[in-house]
Amino acid sequence: MKTEDIDKNLVAATQDGEQISPILPEGIKNYLIDIDGTICDDIPNEQPERMLTAEVYPDALATLNRWYDEGHIIFFFTSRTEAHREVTEQWLKTHGFKYHGMVMGKPRGGNYHWIDNHLVKATRYRGKFTDLVDKEVTIQVFDDGQHE
Template identity: 70%
Template structure:
């Protein structure tokens, strides 16, 4: 697992205190689900399947391309902390390039991410390809 420090800009507030790092211009910060997105959907109740499933070839290729292009790759999964070791081993065995992994994402859909930064959401519909720009309706706060 690589570290993204080279892609982050150190930033300080007016008091000289270190604040959250800022991504370099043009760098995207991808949060990518695992089960049902880069491999078959393996429920937490069947962890024995986690080590034997195969990655989707197009997902592996595109994720590694994004990594090589300098973007930040973080897997954000509903797998629990008890599945971290088997998940890291699986990602590494299949040569996924990534910077980090967040465990314990709530299961189910209908996520609403509220942030003071721009958030772009892309729903996975069965095939990884290069991303293209399309305009869609989104829910926003009423001014």
């Protein structure tokens, strides 16, 4: 996807006349979404010949395209390698996925722990894309000596 596609959804941030990182407007989310086993059949990198024929999960296509149309940022974060970028982009285009970009080479294994100075939310895919709902859960946090 083109840079202008993402820029129209962001607020330009400047400091002393210099453009710095863009800012997400209130209510807009930045989604990082896995591909294999999340939006389509689970195709291992060892079988790249299957990537073009992976069956799309229709609820994933409808939900992600709706989120895109609502102005949210959609990035795919995949264990597929750079060598698989072209076939992956072709598959996404063939099936009509709307997205802003793709990060290749995510380590395999799935024990991810994102550390950031901003609020990060994670949702484990369990077989169906639906609207997201609020749910109270236990999380790990840094021990700053102040227990709430």
